[in-house]
Every structure is written in structure tokens, then in C-alpha cells.
Amino acid sequence: MGRRKYRGNGSQTKKRVSDTSSSSSASYQRHYGNSGLTQKDKKIARRYLNEYREKCLDLYNGKTSWKRFRSDSNVPVVIAGCRFPMLTKDMLMRPFLALPKELTGKQRKSIHELCVYANLYHAGAGLTKDERYIAISVFSDGLDHVPDLSSHHEMSFLKFKPWVCRKRFNGIVPSKATKNGHGSIYKLVDQPGECLRDGIDMMDLKEVEKDDLSKTVPPTMDDDNWMLVDSPEKMRQCIRELEDAGVTELAFDLESHNKSKFQQLTSMLQLASSCGKEYVVDTLAPGVWDTVNGLAPVFANPSVVKIGHAIGGMDVQGLHRDFGIFVVNAFDTHEAAKTLKMPGKGLAKVCATYGLPNSEVYAHLKESYQNTDWTKRPLEDPMILYGRYDVHYLIQLRRLMMRDLVKREQWNCGSRPLTEDAEGKLVAQSLATMMAQYDEDASVDEEPMIPNPAASTDPADDSESYQDPGVDESMEPKTLSGANELRMNADLMQVISRSQEICLKLWKEQMESHLKIPEFQSMMVRSQNSKSDAWSSSQLELYGELARWRQEAARRQECTAGFICPMEFLALIALKRPTSRIGMQQLSYQLPEFFETNNFDDLLELVRRSRLADGLDENRDKRIPTYEDFLELQRRRKETMELVHTLVFTAGMGVVVAATIASVLRGRRR
Numbered sequence: 001m002g003r004r005k006y007r008g009n010g011s012q013t014k015k016r017v018s019d020t021s022s023s024s025s026a027s028y029q030r031h032y033g034n035s036g037l038t039q040k041d042k043k044i045a046r047r048y049l050n051e052y053r054e055k056c057l058d059l060y061n062g063k064t065s066w067k068r069f070r071s072d073s074n075v076p077v078v079i080a081g082c083r084f085p086m087l088t089k090d091m092l093m094r095p096f097l098a099l100p101k102e103l104t105g106k107q108r109k110s111i112h113e114l115c116v117y118a119n120l121y122h123a124g125a126g127l128t129k130d131e132r133y134i135a136i137s138v139f140s141d142g143l144d145h146v147p148d149l150s151s152h153h154e155m156s157f158l159k160f161k162p163w164v165c166r167k168r169f170n171g172i173v174p175s176k177a178t179k180n181g182h183g184s185i186y187k188l189v190d191q192p193g194e195c196l197r198d199g200i201d202m203m204d205l206k207e208v209e210k211d212d213l214s215k216t217v218p219p220t221m222d223d224d225n226w227m228l229v230d231s232p233e234k235m236r237q238c239i240r241e242l243e244d245a246g247v248t249e250l251a252f253d254l255e256s257h258n259k260s261k262f263q264q265l266t267s268m269l270q271l272a273s274s275c276g277k278e279y280v281v282d283t284l285a286p287g288v289w290d291t292v293n294g295l296a297p298v299f300a301n302p303s304v305v306k307i308g309h310a311i312g313g314m315d316v317q318g319l320h321r322d323f324g325i326f327v328v329n330a331f332d333t334h335e336a337a338k339t340l341k342m343p344g345k346g347l348a349k350v351c352a353t354y355g356l357p358n359s360e361v362y363a364h365l366k367e368s369y370q371n372t373d374w375t376k377r378p379l380e381d382p383m384i385l386y387g388r389y390d391v392h393y394l395i396q397l398r399r400l401m402m403r404d405l406v407k408r409e410q411w412n413c414g415s416r417p418l419t420e421d422a423e424g425k426l427v428a429q430s431l432a433t434m435m436a437q438y439d440e441d442a443s444v445d446e447e448p449m450i451p452n453p454a455a456s457t458d459p460a461d462d463s464e465s466y467q468d469p470g471v472d473e474s475m476e477p478k479t480l481s482g483a484n485e486l487r488m489n490a491d492l493m494q495v496i497s498r499s500q501e502i503c504l505k506l507w508k509e510q511m512e513s514h515l516k517i518p519e520f521q522s523m524m525v526r527s528q529n530s531k532s533d534a535w536s537s538s539q540l541e542l543y544g545e546l547a548r549w550r551q552e553a554a555r556r557q558e559c560t561a562g563f564i565c566p567m568e569f570l571a572l573i574a575l576k577r578p579t580s581r582i583g584m585q586q587l588s589y590q591l592p593e594f595f596e597t598n599n600f601d602d603l604l605e606l607v608r609r610s611r612l613a614d615g616l617d618e619n620r621d622k623r624i625p626t627y628e629d630f631l632e633l634q635r636r637r638k639e640t641m642e643l644v645h646t647l648v649f650t651a652g653m654g655v656v657v658a659a660t661i662a663s664v665l666r667g668r669r670r
Contacts, residue, residue: 123590
């Protein structure tokens with residue numbers, strides 16, 4: 001088994017670390033799974049990166065003996081089952097080093113972290129997922145030579161200012177409008193029966209008994225009953241059509257950029273009206289963002305039922321945060337699926353339960369685009385179609401689920417009219433069940449597709465259903481129900497009440513604790529185990545100042561703090577304390593958008609003060625070499641060597657000529 005020598009941190013002691021060169025990446029993954037690097041691999045990788053940096057700088061400074069590159073660079077290093085490039089002279093003369101593509105995402109993340117400690121520039125590259133790799137360099141401009149370097153979005157996120165972060169919007173103060181919107185929703189929480197509208201919400205169980213989604217025509221891109229809203233003019237047209245048509249139901253759904261809970265952005269809004277027209281709103285299209293707020297009156301109208309699926313995920317909060325839209329009178333089909341005890345509660349599965357034709361098409365779209373990058377532009381046809389599927393069936397689905405809720409309750413309770421006492425019991429039961437479930441439902445899950453459980457109407461299947469002891473079971477249930485009768489249905493009212501409760505969960509900025517982020521805590525663990533990585537009190541103080549700086553920058557930019565920069569980026573700044581833009585690029589080669597487009601001298605001043613407090617050079621980054629300088633130095637050294645060779649040759653020739661002349665002269669004297 002081959003062994004490789006390492007020289008770490010300038011030490012003259014040669015360390016030998018055995019590598020498992022016979023291992024393959026595939027066998028490593030089978031043994032360790034798709035995880036990060038093991039401690040042994042991290043140790044080898046750290047020495048490899050340090051040696052790469054050390055040898056490159058020796059080349060740059062002209063201190064290298066070529067024997068060093070020949071002696072220990074002919075045996076490859078294997079890390080995580082992947083063969084890393086040999087550090088030969090030819091490899092080190094290049095502007096960057098490409099690491100193996102076989103590394104997994106978590107392993108690449110570990111390498112990126114090690115590169116920070118090794119003071120190397122590092123960035124992801126590769127145009128496709130299978131071609132992803134890390135490029136590293138000691139030169140500040142070395143990664144500019146990577147042909148397929150991963151780039152930031154061409155789109156600027158900072159220009160999409162969330163409604164709640166603005167001081168004023170169209171003369172409205174968001175904080176005051178939020179208080180009013182909360183009050184409008186709370187009225188329906190207190191009186192959920194008002195969500196059912198007299199003369200509109202009526203149901204004949206016999207008439208709708210066999211209804212399902214089997215005859216519903218699925219959406220296609222060739223439909224003429226939908227519109228892509230990608231301009232302010234089309235947005236105003238959409239608003240005008242919804243207001244003029246007098247819609248009674250409006251289905252809605254959002255697709256979001258969700259890098260973290262501190263960095264979210266509504267990227268697409270889909271609507272389907274009871275009049276049969278659908279709208280796909282490209283909220284990121286030029287000029288559209290600031291006009292979406294025009295939908296607020298429709299969403300705030302309690303006479304229009306807003307229908308969504310799992311609206312407590314990001315839909316309600318996203319509409320409030322980004323556009324100042326409050327959802328008043330909602331029906332959440334996910335809550336209905338839970339009340340009907342459907343094991344599969346994802347929208348695609350619920351639709352399949354109700355006989356959706358070609359449900360595998362929807363399931364495939366769900367699988368392909370549910371976690372896609374929704375900031376990608378232009379919007380592709382499958383992305384638009386997926387968005388339309390998410391709202392296309394919701395209006396009909398509400399009616400079908402209301403039917404099953406009523407049907408189940410009537411079969412459980414019988415057809416005798418409810419007394420006031422019975423009605424009170426039902427409402428009390430509904431509210432008690434709602435409040436008991438409220439704290440349990442912190443997240444929304446997408447579960448596998450399952451058979452329809454709603455067909456089971458056996459009272460024994462629902463032990464919590466209301467049972468009237470005086471019911472004559474020979475009587476058939478009443479089939480025609482108006483709004484008044486529907487209000488007496490405990491299951492239905494539970495779903496409606498829970499839906500309004502969800503709408504109360506408006507967006508509220510969560511302050512990110514800089515001391516609790518995993519990356520910082522990992523640094524603290526490393527600080528305790530390594531004196532060279534120990535944090536000073538000045539660094540800890542700097543980290544707190546940077547967190548406050550980010551919050552103030554977000555206030556000035558009228559955005560959430562996550563869009564200024566991730567908190568872990570500030571932790572890296574406090575760790576390495578760079579004094580310039582090129583120094584920061586060692587932490588993240590592609591800086592956050594704010595740092596690319598704004599002046600941040602005030603941040604650099606905080607860093608300089610911290611360095612001076614610890615007696616460090618405030619101009620640390622002036623020593624970072626560039627590849628262009630390296631090439632120029634190599635050219636000059638080559639010219640110097642050629643000149644030396646010429647002088648030596650000339651001197652040698654002079655000696656030969658002198659000797660020849662002397663010999664000739666001696667011959668003549670004889």
C-alpha cells in the first residue's frame with residue numbers, strides 16, 4: 001500500500017498518512033452512506049489542502065526545489081474513496097485545482113469548511129448535478145479561470161422588498177394594516193359560522209353523492225381559460241377581472257424561494273376562480289411585485305371563500321410578508337383531509353382519492369418540481385403546469401370534502417333536527433378538538449398516496465363523533481342542507497374554524513440568534529480542541545457587532561436580514577477577519593448580493609478594530625498573490641535565467657577564444 005509524505009504548516013517533520021488507494025468511491029459510499037467526511041478523511045484532506053497551499057506559495061516566491069515535487073507527488077491521495085489530483089509541478093502551475101466529481105454534497109461541504117481554515121479560495125463548479133466539483137486556488141483571481149464556475153442568480157433579490165419591511169407602501173403603514181387585518185380574521189375565528197354564506201353554500205347530498213374528480217378536465221398549456229401574468233398591465237387586468245366577475249370562491253397557492261426560514265421570497269402565485277379562469281402570476285417579472293398588493297381587497301372579502309391546501313406552510317405568511325395580503329374566510333383542504341382521517345394528506349394524493357384521472361401525471365409533476373428552484377427564469381411550461389395543477393381542482397375539492405364531512409356527521413347523528421343544546425355541544429366539541437390539535441400541527445407533511453378512507457362512514461370508526469342517544473336509526477338522513485344546517489355540522493365547523501386559526505398566523509420576523517447557529521457552535525468546539533483556531537474575546541465581540549450590523553443594514557434596505565447575508569458568513573468573517581473584498585472571497589468566492597452591490601466600509605472598520613485589539617496587521621489581505629502576478633514573476637525568472645545562461649555562455653566563449661588566441665600567439669613565438 002502506497003504512503004504519502006506531508007509537510008504541514010512549515011514543519012520540518014515529515015508525516016506519513018496511509019491512503020486506501022485501492023478503495024473506490026462507490027464502495028466508500030456503501031460503507032459510510034451519503035454523509036460528510038470521517039475524522040480520518042478530514043485529517044488527510046486538511047494536510048492535502050495545506051500542502052497544496054504551501055507548495056503553490058513556494059513556487060510563487062521562487063523558494064522551491066524541484067526535487068520536492070518529484071519525490072512525493074507520484075502517489076495519489078484517496079479521500080472518501082475518491083482519488084485526488086497529484087500535486088505535481090504541472091498541476092501546481094495551473095491557476096486552480098479541480099477536486100474529484102465523485103464527492104457527495106455533504107463531503108463537498110466539509111471540503112469547503114476546510115478550505116476556509118487553509119486560507120484557500122474555493123467555489124463550486126459544474127453545469128449539472130452529476131458534474132459538480134470544487135475548484136480551489138491560492139490566487140485571488142485563480143477561480144476566474146474556471147470555465148464552468150457556479151454563479152449567483154442573475155436576478156437581484158434585494159429589489160423585491162417585502163411589504164412588512166417597508167416604512168410605507170402606497171401611503172399605508174404596514175404595522176397598522178397588519179393589526180387591522182388580524183382583527184378581520186379574528187372575527188371569523190370567533191364566529192366561524194359566518195364563513196358559510198346564506199344562499200350560496202347549499203348542498204343536496206343525493207345530487208352530489210356520486211360526484212368526484214373523474215370528469216374534471218385536467219389543465220394543459222393549450223387551454224384558453226388561463227393567463228400568465230408577467231407584467232403590471234396583466235396584473236391589473238387580473239385584478240379587474242376578479243372584481244368584475246363577482247367570484248364566490250378563489251383557489252390559491254404559492255411557490256417560494258426558500259433557502260432558509262430567514263431567506264424566503266414568493267416566486268409565483270397561482271389563482272383559480274369560481275368563474276373558471278386561472279392565473280399564474282410571475283411575481284418576479286419586471287414591475288409585477290409592487291402590483292400584486294392589488295389583490296388584497298379580494299382576499300380580504302369574507303364573501304369570497306379562499307381555498308388552499310396546507311396554507312399554514314408558507315402561503316398565508318408569504319402573502320402577508322411580501323404583499324400585505326390577508327386571507328379572510330379560508331377553507332384548507334389539508335385540514336379537511338385530517339378531519340376525514342385520510343392517511344394520505346398531500347394534495348396529489350387527496351385528488352387521487354377522489355378519482356382524479358391520470359393522477360400519475362400530477363404525481364410526476366409534484367415529484368419533479370415541488371423542490372425546484374422557483375426563481376429560475378424564464379418559467380418553463382412544466383413549471384407553469386405544475387402550478388396550475390395545485391389550484392385547478394381545489395374549488396371542486398372543497399365541495400366534495402364538505403359533502404363527505406356532512407355525510408359522515410349526518411350518518412353519525414341521524415336526521416332529527418338539532419336542539420340548541422345539541423348545537424352548543426357540537427360547537428363546543430369542534431372548538432375543543434380544534435384547540436387540542438392546534439399545538440400538535442406545527443408542520444405540514446406530504447404523505448404517500450393511499451386509498452380513499454372517506455368511504456368508511458361507520459360511526460365506530462370515529463370515536464369522537466357526536467352521538468345523539470335519542471336518534472331513530474330507521475329514519476334516513478336529511479339530504480338538503482343550507483348554510484344554517486351546515487353550521488350545525490361539527491366536523492365541517494371544525495375544519496372551518498381551524499382554517500381561520502391558520503390565517504391568524506401572520507408573518508413575524510424571527511430574530512436569528514448568532515450564538516445558536518450550528519456553524520458557530522462547531523467553530524467553538526474546534527476552538528477548544530485547537531490552540532491555532534482559538535477565538536479571542538475581541539473576535540467574539542466582533543461577531544456580536546456584525547450581527548447587529550446585519551440587522552441595521554436590513555432595516556436600511558427594507559428587507560429581511562437573511563437577504564443581507566447568512567449568519568454563518570458573519571461567523572466566518574469573525575473567524576478569519578479579512579480586511580478587504582478579496583479577503584472575504586476566501587470565505588465565499590461569490591459574495592452575497594449585498595456585498596456585491598453596496599459599500600460595506602463600516603463592516604471592514606469593525607474588522608480592523610478587532611485585529612488591532614489583538615495586535616494583528618490591519619492590512620492582512622495585501623499579501624494575497626494573484627495568478628497574473630505569478631505568471632509575470634515566472635516570465636521574469638525565465639528571462640533572468642536566459643540572461644544568466646547567455647552571460648555564462650558568453651563568458652565561456654570568451655575564455656575559449658582567449659585560450660585559442662593565447663595558443664596561437666605562443667605558436668608564432670616559437
